[in-house]
Amino acid sequence: MRSSAVAAPNESLLRRALLLLAVGGLLAGFLLPADSGRLSQDLVWTAATLPLVLTLAVSIVRDFWIGRFGVDAIALVSMSAALLLDQALAAVVVAIMYAGGSVLEDFARGRAERNLKALTDRSPRFARRLAGGKLEEIPADEVAVGDELLVRAGEVLPVDGVLLDEHASIDAAAVTGEPLPERCRLGDVLLSGTVNAAESFRMRATAIAGESTYAGIVRMVQAAQTAKAPFMRMADRFALLLLPATLIIAAAAWLGSGDPIRALAVLVVATPCPLILAAPVAFISGVSRAARAGVLMKGSAALEALAQTKTVIFDKTGTLTHGGAGLLEIEAAPGRDGDEVLRLLGSLEQASGNVVALAAVEAARSHALALSPPREVKESRGSGLQGIVDGVRVIAGSRAFVCGTEPLPLWAEKTIKRYEGQPVLTVYLSANGMLVGIFVFGDGVRADAHATIAALRRNGIGRAVMLTGDDEAAAARVAAPLGLDRVLAGATPSGKVDVVREERASAPTLMVGDGINDAPALAAATVGIAMGARGATASSQAADIVILTDSLKPVAEAVAIARRTRAIAYQSVVTGLALSGIAMLFAAFGYVTPVAGALLQEGIDVAVIVNALRALRGGVGQSSFDANQGRMRQPA
Known part of the structure; x- marks a missing residue:
């Protein structure tokens, strides 16, 4: 069964036509009148087999001319030998099994590619x-x-x-x-x-x-449909050994028994459809499954490489963190409600358009707080703004703008000292002349970062590293709750590449980043994953895999899908070839006839394809990502 990345429509139609011809010939032979004789049956079955033999011979010669050689030659040899040995029934049954397997492959591949085709x-x-x-x-x-x-x-x-x-x-x-x-x-x-x-x-x-x-x-998607995984290329190379091995076993069976029919039976059951079908169907199924999870893989090679990674390296800003100003903590004055002071701040900041103002409004909305329209707003660029919210005179901004030269109360001093030296922005809020709250804004850790790293470790990633161009204090604040194995601060783009190469020398390495400055590091890693939800074109082009959602969770899902897909591909190939090998031995000792061997081989083919299609499902779940772990405590 010839495996191609994408079967052309005319090739698919030809396969169906050959299958119908072989099935029709088999039935016609059996329906001939009883007095027509064996010769007439053999002629009908031979006529039904020859078109497939000729088509397969042309295909093999064409592939050989361009430097490709596959184990379809075994099927050609088995059908040709059956015709030469006057085993026309066996020949037509092999033709049906071969053509049927080709049609079954088209169906399986079509099902696996359905989600990818829907995108295009x-x-x-x-x-x-x-x-x-x-x-x-x-x-x-x-x-x-x-x-x-x-x-x-x-x-x-x-x-x-x-x-x-x-x-x-x-x-x-x-x-x-x-x-x-x-x-x-x-x-x-x-x-x-x-x-x-x-x-x-x-x-x-x-x-x-x-x-x-x-x-x-x-x-x-087009790359995913056409690229071959290293595992599939390895299967092609391994297949080259199968033809001579099969011929040797068939010759030994013939010489040992003196019966050429045994050699024919060996050839029939040796058609290596498990090797040809299992890998491509499983890998394209895995790529399709990943696409449904918002993960675009640039071909099955990326999926297989991802399945073998042992180390993950994260960029900090925009990857482990949100990459913008987020509310890290609220400290309300004694006797004041945190939600109420946040509502006052969010209501006032609606009148401003700077980054911190937008973050304050977003934080208030995320707490489901009803914001009021501010009145009489006055903004001092770089210092803060003031206005009236629900009859309350509210001032928000820097310490000097809100508090002047007055000393801070003890509760406020504790908050300031806690973030001393860190790259955060502190906003003070007063209501009717009284300091009622302090808000700390900074680049917050993603809520799903801890759960993602934990899920990666459960899926075989043994080492987690963080790279950042920020200083050590900022790096330490982000790394503290994540349990990382190594943290490198102050890294330049070239420095990131050096670290990636260093880690890659020890184990297959996965790099996750989002910015343009991450592109060289993504390209240097065994597998690069770009956080592409915000349109980081350069990093997305340099990466092997692109996450389409603004979340880290799909990174763990992608690893889980890749590992499961590769395991299914290996399982299908090893099991299928083992069963074919056992069948060859039984055929060599005369326990399997050519016709029975063809039916047995088709059963193995069906089992292998059905197993490979399991990669379309699963790979993501509580075993790979615990939703409860994703709810990290937010100080706000």
């Missing part, structure tokens, strides 16, 4: 551009950076961009695997290929169609 089939084709007060429909390829686009309800976003309206609801399930629509706000990044799940909205294009996220996904 829904590529955005049109866009609605707003220009000069008019709306025009244009091909997606004609969208230019800076164009203002209108996306209607239910439409696919044609290019990457930013939201121009206050709110939008985006269904990213087909791209990131996230089951629930995401609520986006003004200025949020939008990815091509996602779907507008609510009312129409306006967006501004930040990339052309060919350079947008979805186009990159399509390119990765």
Whole structure:
């Protein structure tokens, strides 16, 4: 059964036609009148077999001409030998089993590639551009950076961009695997290929169609469908040994018994479909399974390499952390409620557009606090702002802006000392002239970072390392709760590459990063994983695998899927070849006839393919990622 990365439609039709011809010939032979004689039956069965023999011979010669050689030659030899030995029934049964296996392979591969094909089939084709007060429909390829686009309800976003309206609801399930629509706000990044799940909205294009996220996904899918894993290439090389070994066993059976039919039976059961089918079906199934989890792998080679990694190296900013200003801690004055002071801050900061203000508003909303519109707001750039919220005079900003030269109370001093020397920003809040809260903002650790590292360790990753260009204090704050084996601070992009190479010399290494400065390190690792949800094009191109969600959890899921897929591929190949080897021995001693051998081999083929398709399912679950561990305590 010839395995190709993607079966051309005409080849698939030819395989089906050959199968129908062989089955029809077998039935026609049995339906001949009883007085037609054995010769007439043999002629019908021979005629049904010859087209497949000729097609297979042409295919083998064509492959040999371009430097490829596979074990399909065993099937050709077995059918040819059966015809020469006047075993036409055995020949047509082998033809049916061979052609049937080819059709079964097409079915299995089609099922495994269904999720990947669904991505390419829904590529955005049109866009609605707003220009000069008019709306025009244009091909997606004609969208230019800076164009203002209108996306209607239910439409696919044609290019990457930013939201121009206050709110939008985006269904990213087909791209990131996230089951629930995401609520986006003004200025949020939008990815091509996602779907507008609510009312129409306006967006501004930040990339052309060919350079947008979805186009990159399509390119990765194409690579996944055509690339061969090292395991599959190894199987090809191993298959070269199988033909001479089979011929030797068949010759020994013939010479030892004097019966050429035994040699034919050996050839029939030796057709190595487990070796040909198991690896490609299992690996493309694993790539497809990963895609459903929001993980794009650039071919099955990346999946197999990931399955063998023993060390993981994380970039810090944007990978283990959120990569922006997040609320790390709230310290409320004695007698004050933390949620209430956060509500006051979030309400006031609605009037500002700086990074810290946006983080404060986001933190208040994440606590489900009802924000009030501020009045009489005055902002002092670089210092803070003041205004009235629900009748309360609120001031937020630096210590000097809020407290002046007054000494801090004891409860506030403790908070300041706790973060002394760390790269954080402290915001003071007063209400009606009284200091009521202190807010510490910084680059917070992802909630799922600890659980992800724990899941990676359970899946065979024995060493976890963190690299960062930040100073040691910032690195220590992030690394403390994660249980890392090594932490390197102050690393330059070239320094990161040196560390990756050092770790790779000891064990296969996985590098996870998100920024442009991580691209060299991603390329230097055994396997590079890019956090691509924020559109880090350079790192995504340098990486072997791209995570499409803004989460670390898929990293652990990808490793679990890769290890399970590789195990299934090995299991299928070893089991299938072992069963074929046992069948060859039975055939050599005369216990299996050629016809029975063909049926037995087909049973082995079916079992191997069904087992390989298990890679489409599983690989992710509580065994690889504990959701409870993902809920790290947040000081806020």
